[in-house]
Amino acid sequence: MPAKIIDGKAIAADLREKIAADVAEFHASTSVTPHLVAILVGDDQASAVYVRNKEADCAKVGIKSTLHRLPAETTQADLLELIQSLNHYPDVHGILCQLPLPAQIDEQTILDSIDPSKDVDAFHPENVGRIAQGRPRFLPCTPHGCQHLLIASGIETKGAHAVVLGRSEIVGKPLAMMLMQRGAGGDATVTICHSRTKGLSEITRQADILIAAIGKTKFVTADMVKPGAAVIDVGINRDESTGKLVGDVDYEALLDVASAITPVPGGVGPMTRAMLLRNTLTAAKLSR
Numbered sequence: 134m135p136a137k138i139i140d141g142k143a144i145a146a147d148l149r150e151k152i153a154a155d156v157a158e159f160h161a162s163t164s165v166t167p168h169l170v171a172i173l174v175g176d177d178q179a180s181a182v183y184v185r186n187k188e189a190d191c192a193k194v195g196i197k198s199t200l201h202r203l204p205a206e207t208t209q210a211d212l213l214e215l216i217q218s219l220n221h222y223p224d225v226h227g228i229l230c231q232l233p234l235p236a237q238i239d240e241q242t243i244l245d246s247i248d249p250s251k252d253v254d255a256f257h258p259e260n261v262g263r264i265a266q267g268r269p270r271f272l273p274c275t276p277h278g279c280q281h282l283l284i285a286s287g288i289e290t291k292g293a294h295a296v297v298l299g300r301s302e303i304v305g306k307p308l309a310m311m312l313m314q315r316g317a318g319g320d321a322t323v324t325i326c327h328s329r330t331k332g333l334s335e336i337t338r339q340a341d342i343l344i345a346a347i348g349k350t351k352f353v354t355a356d357m358v359k360p361g362a363a364v365i366d367v368g369i370n371r372d373e374s375t376g377k378l379v380g381d382v383d384y385e386a387l388l389d390v391a392s393a394i395t396p397v398p399g400g401v402g403p404m405t406r407a408m409l410l411r412n413t414l415t416a417a418k419l420s421r
């Protein structure tokens with residue numbers, strides 16, 4: 134039987150409807166419009182896709198959004214100054230600084246400078262620590278999106294072997310942490326793989342749930358997947374020849390192996406954006 138295609142676009146649209154209602158209710162009782170500020174330094178490709186859709190998403194749910202586009206040669210001091218001013222500005226509830234940043238800027242310094250109560254990416258060490266301890270303020274958008282896709286598709290994480298490919302601070306590491314936590318969308322037995330992992334395909338073949346977040350086109354092939362596994366493809370890569378967006382897994386081949394799979398586009402990407410809206414509302418509530 135061909136894999137069930139997990140429709141991230143539709144699941145994200147459902148989430149947005151709920152968020153729009155919550156934003157309206159919050160506004161009715163406080164007169165506050167949640168406000169998200171995104172900062173894009175230079176023009177990374179994946180970031181450009183993200184930015185393109187973010188503004189429209191915000192408008193759909195009644196969230197105000199502002200984009201600061203800074204040139205690729207922006208200095209760290211200038212970026213820090215902008216973030217400091219946004220930290221102090223009461224009308225700004227969420228701050229997101231797009232990664233990666235140009236080489237002259239130290240990412241950790243920048244992420245550490247964002248007020249943790251406005252940190253809608255959940256990248257600040259205080260927020261990461263809270264996630265690790267199982268008492269989150271914000272959940273990171275992409276991992277939360279993946280987890281929600283599993284829950285909404287009825288894929289049991291409890292007791293499942295989840296294999297996460299990739300250990301980045303933005304996707305792999307926090308996702309592994311969340312899948313391991315007690316409760317809904319958690320209670321999985323988690324293995325994390327990275328570029329130094331030996332015998333990768335033996336490990337991926339043990340996965341009931343396989344999550345690919347490595348940034349390599351069609352890296353996960355059919356022989357790496359156990360028949361019946363659920364596959365979540367986080368990758369957003371540009372296919373050199375067609376110019377289209379493609380994931381980290383060989384989607385066509387996996388349709389005959391997996392029990393469920395997310396497409397790219399239309400899988401995790403829209404979920405990331407929906408979770409960002411949710412976090413912006415949470416940040417606005419925190420500011421009261």
Ligand SMILES: NC(=O)C1=CN([C@@H]2O[C@H](COP(=O)(O)OP(=O)(O)OC[C@H]3O[C@@H](n4cnc5c(N)ncnc54)[C@H](OP(=O)(O)O)[C@@H]3O)[C@@H](O)[C@H]2O)C=CC1
Binds near residue numbers: 275298330346
């Ligand atoms: N859909 C969405 O909403 C989002 C999508 N993305 C996409 O997800 C992908 C991953 O992003 P991100 O986590 O930021 O990427 P990073 O480049 O930060 O991390 C990639 C990870 O993959 C590992 N890796 C690389 N090559 C291999 C290999 N051959 N075998 C095993 N592991 C490998 C790396 O290992 P090591 O640590 O050893 O270097 C690293 O841990 C990208 O395509 C990105 O565009 C990202 C964010 C959101």
Ligand SMILES: Nc1nc(=O)c2c([nH]1)NC[C@@H]1CN(c3ccc(C(=O)N[C@@H](CCC(=O)O)C(=O)O)cc3)C=[N+]21
Binds near residue numbers: 182186275398399401
């Ligand atoms: N601080 C920070 N936080 C991030 O969360 C972050 C980041 N920096 N840098 C870049 C990556 C990448 N990322 C994407 C999110 C959604 C889509 C997305 O919406 N994808 C659509 C594509 C739709 C289209 O083609 O326009 C889809 O997959 O269906 C893509 C990429 C977030 N990231």
